[in-house]
Amino acid sequence: MDNKKQRSDEEMKWNTLSSEQLINRPWLKARRDTVQLPNGKVYDEYYVLSYPTWINVIAETEDGNIILERQYRHGLGVVSTEICAGVMEEGETPLQAAQRELEEETGYTGGVWQEIMTISPNPSTMDNLCHCFYAHGVKKTSRQHLDDTEDIEVLLYPKEEVKQMLLRGDFIQALMVAPLWKYFSINT
Incomplete structure (x- = not known):
């Protein structure tokens, strides 16, 4: 392991700036998030699929x-x-x-x-x-x-x-x- 101090989970988390629901069905939901990474970069097309457990x-x-x-x-x-x-x-x-x-x-x-x-x-x-x-x-x-x-x-x-x-x-x-x-x- 590198000698750098390990960052906390919170420091590594992305910030969701907005979310748009694209699909909303009982067995599948899909959304497009705009996210900001810890380094400040913003991505406006991050897709997340939601399924039941x-x-x-x-x-x-x-x-x-x-x-x-x-x-x-x-x-x-x-x-x-x-x-x-x-x-x-x-x-x-x-x-x-x-x-x-x-x-x-x-x-x-x-x-x-x-x-x-x-x-x-x-x-x-x-x-x-x-x-x-x-x-x-x-x-x-x-x-x-x-x-x-x-x-x-x-x-x-x-x-x-x-x-x-x-x-x-x-x-x-x-x-x-x-x-x-x-x-x-x-x-x-």
């Missing part, structure tokens, strides 16, 4: 398999293998959202739950967080209850196979790769 779940069944999902992801135009994930609805805690999403997307419930990390999708241009959970001992109790845009194939994989998939780079969603690495770092 996200959750994801590494779910392990009673017999030790990991629940994975396959679904089409239009942004990249690919079918992606992922862990369960979704959006926190108004009035829910992150845990309640995670439990609801797991049941809706896979039909699995119960088990013992713990939050293993909270991460930012992109703190530079996005203002939401993603709460990552590990649920072990879940069991199939219902059918899927999917949204109109969801077409999810549910798969059960042994833990070692999921770890090999992670090592091969089979998972492309960064918000899922991070908790999977954490899971395997504390559960092997």
